[in-house]
Amino acid sequence: xxxxxxxxEFSQKSFWVSxxxxxxxxxxxxxxxxxxxxxxxxxxxxGGNRYAACYGLAxxxxxxxxxxxxxxxxxxxDQPSHPFLHYTExxxxxxxxxxxxxxxxxxxxxxxxITGTFLGDYxxxxxxxxxxxxxxxxxxxxxYLGSTLNFLATALWYESPAGLLLTLHVYIVYxxxxxxxxxxxxAIYAKREQERAKGKGKAIEDAEGSSTAVRGHKEL
Numbered sequence: 219x220x221x222x223x224x225x226x227e228f229s230q231k232s233f234w235v236s237x238x239x240x241x242x243x244x245x246x247x248x249x250x251x252x253x254x255x256x257x258x259x260x261x262x263x264x265g266g267n268r269y270a271a272c273y274g275l276a277x278x279x280x281x282x283x284x285x286x287x288x289x290x291x292x293x294x295x296d297q298p299s300h301p302f303l304h305y306t307e308x309x310x311x312x313x314x315x316x317x318x319x320x321x322x323x324x325x326x327x328x329x330x331x332i333t334g335t336f337l338g339d340y341x342x343x344x345x346x347x348x349x350x351x352x353x354x355x356x357x358x359x360x361x362y363l364g365s366t367l368n369f370l371a372t373a374l375w376y377e378s379p380a381g382l383l384l385t386l387h388v389y390i391v392y393x394x395x396x397x398x399x400x401x402x403x404x405a406i407y408a409k410r411e412q413e414r415a416k417g418k419g420k421a422i423e424d425a426e427g428s429s430t431a432v433r434g435h436k437e438l
Contacts, residue, residue: 222379225300233380236293239286240388244395247279251340261341268341269333276336287383291372299377308374314388316371322364325353335361339406362392 227233248409254260327335329351333343353360369388374382 222300222382224406225298225379226295227380227382230293230296232289232296233384234291236289236384237387238285239289239390240384242283243279244322245288246282247275247337248395249400250275255340255342255406258342264298270344272333272336272341272343275341277400279336283361288371290381291376293384294372294376294378296379297376297378297380300379303374303377303379308377312371312374314371315367315374319364319367319371322353322360322367326360326364329354339403344407344410359392359396362396366392372390 220393250260254271258268260275261268263269329349330345332338333341334345336347338343355365366385366389369381369385373385381423
């Protein structure tokens with residue numbers, strides 16, 4: 219590990235800019251999405267249209283992700299390569315990892331749709347049921363896993379120990395983000411189920427009340 223770290227130039231500004239952008243994206247979206255859920259800020263800005271709010275958020279997240287990836291590639295371009303990572307086998311591994319990661323990202327987006335992928339549940343757009351088809355039958359977080367694999371693939375392609383270090387940073391940041399996202403999202407759907415249960419209970423009471431009224435009318 220020490221040998222790899224000796225090939226990381228921590229003095230490069232681009233390294234730290236990439237480091238910060240990796241933190242910024244999930245942090246910003248979690249803060250914005252929670253504010254949307256609690257105060258409907260984006261929906262209000264979209265004139266009360268929650269779908270427009272979600273699509274706007276999707277564009278912002280997608281654009282920021284591309285910019286983050288650009289900063290990452292710029293950082294790797296400023297870093298030295300390691301001779302050990304120059305072997306062709308690592309290039310092949312990088313290609314396989316990138317193909318796998320991209321497949322996970324694309325198929326999860328296809329399965330969830332735009333609103334399901336880009337925090338639509340925080341905008342009040344909830345899915346009818348849990349998606350359990352591919353890639354969710356392989357991993358519970360295909361988007362984050364796929365993104366991490368793409369970072370790793372890029373690091374190997376650039377033969378960059380700095381890239382490997384930043385990939386580890388990505389993994390840690392995503393795990394922290396998930397520790398906040400998963401419970402909050404689960405609470406949103408649990409609240410929906412509670413409201414549905416209350417609605418069913420009220421419907422049953424109303425039906426029983428109507429039935430009683432009818433029986434009473436017949437008895438008269």
